[in-house]
Amino acid sequence: MTTAPVDMLQDPPVRPSGIGLLSRWRSHPKFELWLAWWTMIVFYNFFFVIFFGVARIQPPPDPAWDVPRVVEWFSSHHNGLLIGFSITFVVAGLTVAANALIAYSMWRMSVSRAFAYTYILIYSLSAVPGMLLTCIALVVGAMRPDRDPEVIHWLYDFAFMAFDGTMGVFLIGSLIWMVAILLDKNRVFPKWFGYLNLCNALTEVVVAPAWLFNGDSTFAWHGTITWWVDMVVFMTYTGAFITLLKRMIEREDFGNGPMPDGSSTAP
Amino acid sequence: MTNLAIPAGARNATSGTARPARTLPATPDIWFFVFFEAFLFTAYFTVYMVRRTQDVGLFLQSQAQLSLATGVVNTLILLVSSWSMARCVQAAREGSMQAALRNAFLTIGFALAFLIVKVSEWTVEIEKGFSFTTNGFFAFYYFLTAIHFIHLLIGFIFLGVVVHQLRQPVRSQPLIETGATYWHMVDFLWIMIFALLYLMR
Numbered sequence: 400m401t402t403a404p405v406d407m408l409q410d411p412p413v414r415p416s417g418i419g420l421l422s423r424w425r426s427h428p429k430f431e432l433w434l435a436w437w438t439m440i441v442f443y444n445f446f447f448v449i450f451f452g453v454a455r456i457q458p459p460p461d462p463a464w465d466v467p468r469v470v471e472w473f474s475s476h477h478n479g480l481l482i483g484f485s486i487t488f489v490v491a492g493l494t495v496a497a498n499a500l501i502a503y504s505m506w507r508m509s510v511s512r513a514f515a516y517t518y519i520l521i522y523s524l525s526a527v528p529g530m531l532l533t534c535i536a537l538v539v540g541a542m543r544p545d546r547d548p549e550v551i552h553w554l555y556d557f558a559f560m561a562f563d564g565t566m567g568v569f570l571i572g573s574l575i576w577m578v579a580i581l582l583d584k585n586r587v588f589p590k591w592f593g594y595l596n597l598c599n600a601l602t603e604v605v606v607a608p609a610w611l612f613n614g615d616s617t618f619a620w621h622g623t624i625t626w627w628v629d630m631v632v633f634m635t636y637t638g639a640f641i642t643l644l645k646r647m648i649e650r651e652d653f654g655n656g657p658m659p660d661g662s663s664t665a666p
Numbered sequence: 667m668t669n670l671a672i673p674a675g676a677r678n679a680t681s682g683t684a685r686p687a688r689t690l691p692a693t694p695d696i697w698f699f700v701f702f703e704a705f706l707f708t709a710y711f712t713v714y715m716v717r718r719t720q721d722v723g724l725f726l727q728s729q730a731q732l733s734l735a736t737g738v739v740n741t742l743i744l745l746v747s748s749w750s751m752a753r754c755v756q757a758a759r760e761g762s763m764q765a766a767l768r769n770a771f772l773t774i775g776f777a778l779a780f781l782i783v784k785v786s787e788w789t790v791e792i793e794k795g796f797s798f799t800t801n802g803f804f805a806f807y808y809f810l811t812a813i814h815f816i817h818l819l820i821g822f823i824f825l826g827v828v829v830h831q832l833r834q835p836v837r838s839q840p841l842i843e844t845g846a847t848y849w850h851m852v853d854f855l856w857i858m859i860f861a862l863l864y865l866m867r
Contacts, residue, residue, distance in 0.1 A: 594699035597820070598706065604816060608809065611799055617713060618805055628709045 432503070432648045438496035439644075443637065445490045454483030456537065458630075459559055459621040463614035466548045469555045473540050480541040484534040491531060498522045501576065501640070504647055507658070508583035514575055521572045529565030533558045559620050563609050570603035585657045588643055599636040602629045691755070692843035700851045703817075707855055710813075711862060714806050718866075721802060726867065728803035731796060736787045737864040740780055741857060747776030748853040755846045758832060758839060766842075767832050773849065774825050777818060784815060810859050817852050824848040 424430055450457045460472055473480070501522075502515040536558035540551050573596045580593035608618040609625050617623050650661040690697060718725045754769035788811070791804075798808045828845035831837045 590693065590695035591698040594695060595702065598699065598702050601813070601816065602706070605809075605813065608798065608805070612805070615802075615805065617717060617802075618809065623713045624710060624809070628706065628713075631709075632706065 428653070429648055429651060432500070432651065435496040435500040435503070436644060436648055438493050439500060439641065442490060442493035442497060443641070445486065445493075449483040449487055453486070454479045454537070456480075456533075456558075459562075459626060461621055462556070462559065462619050466552045469552045470544075470548045473551055473555070474544055477541050477544065480537050484538050487530070487534050491526065494526050494530075495523070500644055504587055504644065505576070505579045507585060507647070507651070508579055508587050509585045510579045510582050514579040518572055518575050521568055521575070525565045525568035525572070528561050529568070530562075532561040536561065560610075563606050563620050566603040566606040570600045573597075573600040573603065585655075586660070587647055587658055592639060592643055595636060595639055599632055602632045605629060692847040693840050696844045696847045700847060703851060703855070707858065710810065711858065714810070714862060717802055717806070724801060725803045728796075728801055728807075729863070729866075731791070731794065732807070732864055733787065733790070734864055736783060737860050740783050740787075741860050743776050743780045743783065744853045744856050747773045747780070748850050750776065751846050751849045754828070754832075755843055758837070758842050763832055763837075767829065770825060770829050770832060774822070774829075777821060777825065780818065781815075784811065784818075807863055810863060814852070814855055814859055817855065821849055821852050 427433070455476060464472070498519050502519045505515040505518060506512065508514075536554045540546075540554035540558070577593045577596035577600065580588045580596065581590060606620075606625050606629065609620040609622070612619045612622070615622060618625055620626065646661055647658070650658045652659055750769045750772040754766045754773060757763075757766035757769060788808075791807075796804050796807075798805055824845040828842050831841050831845075
């Protein structure tokens, strides 16, 4: 109570406005890192809600369906595909922040810059066929329901094969991150996460049989092993790296050496 | 494999070096990997067994086309490779680098033998007309053996790290044991795959 007049002398009685709050955040040394992290969170939320809830293309439909069944699928998903993917086209660029933050983690490690650059390159390229081409093909199919059914069937195959076709690129991306983590001496990530990258990379290999099977419920693109088991691993992997990136930002001391263990540097 | 379970105290006594007491060999990180892989393969095996119950006749008929002898040979090769790996770890703990290196190379030799037998087995099966897409059983046969084969290939990297460490003047015992743990996992997974694909009636 006695210090109140002094405080009033030091700080003018200004209510914190939106701009004031923003400038306070902006002056936070980790502002940019948190911005990238939250952008990544926003992107993944859009991604999961749109792919699973709005467009409903995940879990994927059966590749063995005949032409009338595929046309019916496009018709029942018409609005979801158009609305969901129009939002995807707006937010797709947010992936850049996620890639940048992951590259930053490698930048902070005691490894060559080549790891970070290669990761950014490979993930920027894979977003085009893996996400945008899939969305474009499905929107093209949904846009004109009166199109030749054979063409609609073609678009259906093309969309899901484009999605699966990027797995090899993600595989290499995971391996790059894994090698960087295992070689790193700055303790940016725990080594178990390096090995989890290997698990994730191996499940990308498992998708390869989807190119050979179109009616098998185990190995086709919607198969128990190629999709369901892989999705469990992917969810675990994504959850792990989002949490570990958050911990990395909390521990970041902007030095070049080993990072603090985090027990005393929480914000 | 059993050598790895030596209590920390006994191990320190044999190696003669002061090390923090540990209850697990290698690092906890590689054990996380082993358990996660065990979870993944359990999922694959469960799917296999469910599919098998849906068409037992076809699976038994197709299984009869596999060479049990080749499967047994490969199992023995990997079991012996695990034994040489365990001897390598033991020798490294005791500071006998030459013996450790010899056993590490022996393990690499057994791994190569497995690789050659496996590729020839695939070649024979393909020549007989059984491919990945022949039927449900062969899809699993090629899938499980191939994914295991990839683990074996990655194993060469782990074994390479072990050899590299053994040649260093200041070696990292946990890294050597990490390689050994990975290698025992490759062996363990193969035994499960062998039992499911070749033996289960």
